Every structure is written in structure tokens, then in C-alpha cells.
Amino acid sequence: MKTSHYEKKWIWENKNFPNFIYDKQPLEELFYKFGNLNMIDSFMNHSNSKEFLSEILINEAISTSAIEGELLQRSSIRSSINKLLKLDLEEDSYDSTIQSDALVQIILDTKNNDAKLDKKRLCSWHKALFPTGQSGLKEIIVGEYRKDLEDMQIVSGSWEKEKVHYIAPKAKDIPKLMEDFLKWINEENEINYIYKSMIAHLYFLLIHPFDDGNGRIARAICDYVLAKGKLANADFYSISSSIHSKRKEYYQVLDNTCTNTSLDINEWIRWNIKLYEESISSSLEKINTVKLKTNFYSKIQNKKLNDRQKKAIQKMLALLPEDFEGGMKVKKYMNITKATRVTANRDLSNLVEQNIMEKHGLARATFYTLVF
Numbered sequence: 001m002k003t004s005h006y007e008k009k010w011i012w013e014n015k016n017f018p019n020f021i022y023d024k025q026p027l028e029e030l031f032y033k034f035g036n037l038n039m040i041d042s043f044m045n046h047s048n049s050k051e052f053l054s055e056i057l058i059n060e061a062i063s064t065s066a067i068e069g070e071l072l073q074r075s076s077i078r079s080s081i082n083k084l085l086k087l088d089l090e091e092d093s094y095d096s097t098i099q100s101d102a103l104v105q106i107i108l109d110t111k112n113n114d115a116k117l118d119k120k121r122l123c124s125w126h127k128a129l130f131p132t133g134q135s136g137l138k139e140i141i142v143g144e145y146r147k148d149l150e151d152m153q154i155v156s157g158s159w160e161k162e163k164v165h166y167i168a169p170k171a172k173d174i175p176k177l178m179e180d181f182l183k184w185i186n187e188e189n190e191i192n193y194i195y196k197s198m199i200a201h202l203y204f205l206l207i208h209p210f211d212d213g214n215g216r217i218a219r220a221i222c223d224y225v226l227a228k229g230k231l232a233n234a235d236f237y238s239i240s241s242s243i244h245s246k247r248k249e250y251y252q253v254l255d256n257t258c259t260n261t262s263l264d265i266n267e268w269i270r271w272n273i274k275l276y277e278e279s280i281s282s283s284l285e286k287i288n289t290v291k292l293k294t295n296f297y298s299k300i301q302n303k304k305l306n307d308r309q310k311k312a313i314q315k316m317l318a319l320l321p322e323d324f325e326g327g328m329k330v331k332k333y334m335n336i337t338k339a340t341r342v343t344a345n346r347d348l349s350n351l352v353e354q355n356i357m358e359k360h361g362l363a364r365a366t367f368y369t370l371v372f
């Protein structure tokens, strides 16, 4: 007699789900970087941190919403941040939208409110993400777990060439799975906050409890757990921004993990450790840039500069931390300021005299760099 054998396909089909298996990895480097971030934070002055805080938040909001292509305008996000945090930043226009306000509110809630996570709070994030009750043109269940009778599939590609990456657990099982998830998130367990944030991100994605927005909420949960761990000021780093720049890898690791029915999540953990390290390094680099810029601005505050010189300096500062390629050349200065060659040379010499720029090279190879 032939017996049919069902081959398990998805990680949650293992009866021990969610008892994930992973080896302890070395975390010293990561703790060291978090420590550096903490140290810099304590030396930051108020104006430095205001500018930096807005920069980090803008990148975070744009990145997390752009992972699946739901793009928000940088100016709307900046405006929402300015409004919600009362930062008093200079703005070209005030054009925050319901969507940008909502996203910034969720990010701030994850970072600054370490109250327990419960269904109500998760559902309020979900409602905030979909204020119109629609995802694109599709109507979705908002502020409540999904109730679909059909499979919840994660697919890519056009409908003719659709690829199914993952099928999440059935809707009828979501309430119990989420109850267990929330209990685990809120309890004080042995596991450290770094591992816990990585596992929480994955665990939530695997349950995929909502009709849509699961990626954004999973990344918010990851930030929430890390912020709760108080490893460093959560306002000063953003894991979501780093995921955005590595989203191809992110999807690949998720694909590999969601089909690993042995519950082994080592690949996910290793990938995330690298990601966190890079993310903190990039925050450290950004903080240094902001400090450099702010110090430079205070250095030139009382100098006599014409509008052309200010414009050229701003252009050079905007390109930090990467160098202004090849330094400032006379020709470049002429392009930026629309000045004649004689005026450009006179302006640049004046900047050298005031110790704002330094001259290098000779004749046609002459270029100028900022003196910090």
C-alpha cells in the first residue's frame, strides 16, 4: 500500500516552533560600538544632537517605508519630525502628511516608550500605517489581525511569473501565536536584547499577523526591543536604514530561514550581527560629520563672506563625509556660483586668507579644501 508523505515546507510547521535554534556568536565588537555611540552621545551639545536626531529619524522613516517601495517624501518626513518633536529646524516648506506623521509617531513610540507591547499597541501602529483603510487600491483589515480564509502568501514578480517565497500560518491560528509572541516579548528572559531584537523581528514576520504592513511593524518591534535594552541612545542609530541598503540580502536570508524546518536560524542571526555592526558604525560616522559641520559653521559665523562663497561652502559641506571630489576647483566654483574666472579666483583667495580654505597644487591642478 502506498502512503502519501507530506513534506514540511515552512519553519512554523515544526512542532517545536518557535523554539528557534542558534549558536551564541561573538558580540564583543558590537557591544564596543554601542559603547562608542554612548560616549559620543554624552559629549554632544544640544544643537548637534537636534540636527543629528532629525537626520537619523528621516533616514529611518524613509528607509523602512521604502523597503517595499512605499515611498514617502523626504520633505514631508522632515516636516513631521520638526512638528512632532518641536525641533525648530529650518524648513523650505511645511508639508507633512497623515502618512509621514503616522510613521514618525510609530518610530518615536518604539524608541521612547518602553511600556509593554500588547495587541492594542500593535494594532494602533497598524491603524497609523493605513489611515485610509487601504493599502494602495486594495481595502485591507486595519487595526486587527488578518482573517483571510485563503493562504497568506509572500510573493514577488508579476502575476504570470509569480514566485511564492513564504506561506504564513493560517488566520485561525494567529490569536494564539500572537498571544505567545507577546508573552515572550514582555517577559524578562535570559536572552540578551541584541538576540531578542533579531529573533522578535523574525518571529513576528513568520507569524505575519496583519493583512499588510508586517515588514514595517516587524522592524519597529526590532527597534523597540533594542531601545528597551538601553545599549545606547536609540535616537542615534537606525537598523531599518541599514536594512534598506541591503534589502536583497535581507530577502534572501528570510527566504532561506522561513524554509528551514529544523528551526535553525544561525544564518539570520549572523547576518543581523553584521548588519547591526555596520549600522552603528555608520551612525558613528554620521555623528562625526554632524559635529564637524556644526563646528565649521560656528568657526565661520563671524567671518565676512559673500553669497557666492557661502553657496560654495554649503555645497562642500553637504557632501561630507565623502570628500568633495577633487576639492574645489576654480571651474567648479564658477559653475556653482555663476561667477567669472576673475571673481572666482578673488573669492577663493579671500577664503584662503581667512583660513577657511587651503590651497593645494599648482596652475591647472590647483584645488581648495576646507580647513576644519
Ligand SMILES: Nc1ncnc2c1ncn2[C@@H]1O[C@H](COP(=O)(O)OP(=O)(O)OP(=O)(O)O)[C@@H](O)[C@H]1O
Binding pocket: 064, 065, 066, 067, 068, 069, 070, 154, 165, 166, 205, 206, 210, 211, 212, 213, 214, 215, 216, 217, 218, 251, 254, 255, 256, 258
Ligand atoms: N521569505 C520570507 N519570509 C518571511 N518574511 C518575509 C519573507 N520575505 C519577505 N518577508 C518580509 O515580509 C515583508 C512584506 O510583508 P508585508 O507586505 O505585510 O509588509 P509591509 O510592511 O507592507 O512590507 P513593506 O513596507 O516592507 O512593504 C517584507 O518587508 C519582509 O520583511
